[in-house]
Amino acid sequence: MSCESRAIDQLRESGVRLTPQRAMVLEAIYHNDGHLSVDEVHERVQQQSPYVDLSTIYRTVMFLKQQGVIGELRLDGQPVRYEAVRYGKEHHHAVCSTCGAMIEIDSVDMQELSDILTQKYGFAVNLIHLTLTGQCAACQAISP
Amino acid sequence: MSCESRAIDQLRESGVRLTPQRAMVLEAIYHNDGHLSVDEVHERVQQQSPYVDLSTIYRTVMFLKQQGVIGELRLDGQPVRYEAVRYGKEHHHAVCSTCGAMIEIDSVDMQELSDILTQKYGFAVNLIHLTLTGQCAACQAISP
DNA sequence: TTGGCAGTTGCGAACTTTTGCAACTGCGGT
DNA sequence: ACCGCAGTTGCAAAAGTTCGCAACTGCCAA
Ligand SMILES: [Mn+2]
Ligand SMILES: [Mn+2]
Ligand SMILES: [Zn+2]
Ligand SMILES: [Zn+2]
Numbered sequence: 001m002s003c004e005s006r007a008i009d010q011l012r013e014s015g016v017r018l019t020p021q022r023a024m025v026l027e028a029i030y031h032n033d034g035h036l037s038v039d040e041v042h043e044r045v046q047q048q049s050p051y052v053d054l055s056t057i058y059r060t061v062m063f064l065k066q067q068g069v070i071g072e073l074r075l076d077g078q079p080v081r082y083e084a085v086r087y088g089k090e091h092h093h094a095v096c097s098t099c100g101a102m103i104e105i106d107s108v109d110m111q112e113l114s115d116i117l118t119q120k121y122g123f124a125v126n127l128i129h130l131t132l133t134g135q136c137a138a139c140q141a142i143s144p
Numbered sequence: 145m146s147c148e149s150r151a152i153d154q155l156r157e158s159g160v161r162l163t164p165q166r167a168m169v170l171e172a173i174y175h176n177d178g179h180l181s182v183d184e185v186h187e188r189v190q191q192q193s194p195y196v197d198l199s200t201i202y203r204t205v206m207f208l209k210q211q212g213v214i215g216e217l218r219l220d221g222q223p224v225r226y227e228a229v230r231y232g233k234e235h236h237h238a239v240c241s242t243c244g245a246m247i248e249i250d251s252v253d254m255q256e257l258s259d260i261l262t263q264k265y266g267f268a269v270n271l272i273h274l275t276l277t278g279q280c281a282a283c284q285a286i287s288p
Numbered sequence: 289t290t291g292g293c294a295g296t297t298g299c300g301a302a303c304t305t306t307t308g309c310a311a312c313t314g315c316g317g318t
Numbered sequence: 319a320c321c322g323c324a325g326t327t328g329c330a331a332a333a334g335t336t337c338g339c340a341a342c343t344g345c346c347a348a
Contacts, residue, residue: 016325017313017314017315017324017325017326018314018315019313019314019325019326019327021326021327022326038304038305051327051328052327052328053327053328053329054304054305055305055306055307055327055328055329056326056327056328058304058305058306059306059326059327062220065220066220066241074218076206076209076210079304094261094265094267094269096267097210097270103265103267105261105265109257109260109261109264110257112256112257112260113253113254113256113257116253116256117238117249117253117276117278120253121238121247121249121281122280122281122284123238123240123247123278123279123280123281124278124279124284125238125276125277125278126241126276126277126278126279127276127278130274130276132261132269132270132271132274133269133270134261134267134268134269134270135267135268135270136266136267137265137266137267140266140268160295161294161295161296161343161344161345162344162345163295163296163297163343163344165296165297166296182334182335183334195297195298196297196298197297197298197299198334198335199297199298199299199335199336199337200296200297200298202334202335202336203296203297203336223334289348290347290348291346291347291348292345292346292347292348293343293344293345293346294343294344294345295342295343295344295345296341296342296343296344297340297341297342297343298339298340298341298342299338299339299340299341300337300338300339301336301337301338302335302336302337302338303334303335303336303337304333304334304335304336305332305333305334305335306331306332306333306334307330307331307332307333308329308330308331308332309328309329309330310327310328310329311326311327311328311329312325312326312327312328313323313324313325313326313327314323314324314325314326315322315323315324315325316321316322316323317320317321317322318319318320318321318322
């Protein structure tokens with residue numbers, strides 16, 4: 001039982017096609033703790049299967065993100081990165097625009113927001129791995 | 145007194161250089177109600193000054209976004225778009241992944257979130273023109 | 289008002305990401 | 319087990335975005 005089996009089940013239940021390429025991308029991302037760039041995913045997949053094209057990686061990460069099994073991290077001036085969405089470890093990020101520090105925000109801290117959107121707009125928001133910017137505590141202390 | 149004068153004041157106070165290119169990009173975006181793509185901004189700027197390069201537009205929208213005077217809208221499968229950040233009209237967007245409907249979310253609805261991040265993480269979040277995805281009320285009624 | 293310079297621009301080239309398309313294949317139905 | 323086809327892939331080419339660099343210019347200090 002691999003660590004991405006829950007994600008695979010989720011894909012099966014959605015009725016989408018589970019190709020070897022998709023399984024390999026999923027494996028590359030789930031067998032890693034950090035956030036991987038598209039190139040890094042490509043390298044890892046190619047070690048298993050050298051003819052998988054970079055365009056397939058692009059198409060696949062977009063697909064897996066829309067399916068909600070991987071999350072995206074966009075910091076400007078950096079390549080886009082992807083990470084596993086692990087059950088019970090859902091989180092978001094707050095990035096300091098002064099020092100670059102990246103804080104992990106627990107998913108439960110967004111519950112209030114989710115409730116407001118439901119009550120006020122009837123919108124069922126799907127909060128997956130958001131990236132927020134601002135200033136960390138240390139940098140606020142230095143420049144107010 | 146043009147409608148982007150507040151943004152211009154904000155840039156002056158930040159001590160950054162106010163070039164004609166920056167002023168023209170600001171004007172193009174502020175003299176428009178919707179969200180403009182980089183190409184659309186370029187077209188409008190070129191009508192005033194034909195030799196402004198597309199790379200300058202890319203650099204300038206990145207700069208103006210970091211300064212907080214314009215907001216970004218990224219919908220996947222669509223070009224990135226930019227919009228004026230107008231005082232008193234700050235907002236975010238909720239986009240339905242089923243039908244594509246785009247709802248405007250009032251900035252005050254994020255106040256709770258901002259407070260939580262301050263209290264729990266000491267992080268001063270800078271919430272500018274976020275894009276959230278999920279399902280609108282109509283689409284929830286159809287497919288639960 | 290002028291001079292100096294750090295920051296900005298236009299341009300071309302490099303690099304990244306998306307797309308069109310023919311061949312291929314997962315998977316549901318038989 | 320096999321078939322049929324909608325959805326997926328590899329490849330090549332197009333489109334979109336970034337970058338390096340020499341020339342230029344806002345802006346500040348004198
Ligand atoms: Mn993460
Ligand atoms: Mn908007
Ligand atoms: Zn910081
Ligand atoms: Zn909808």
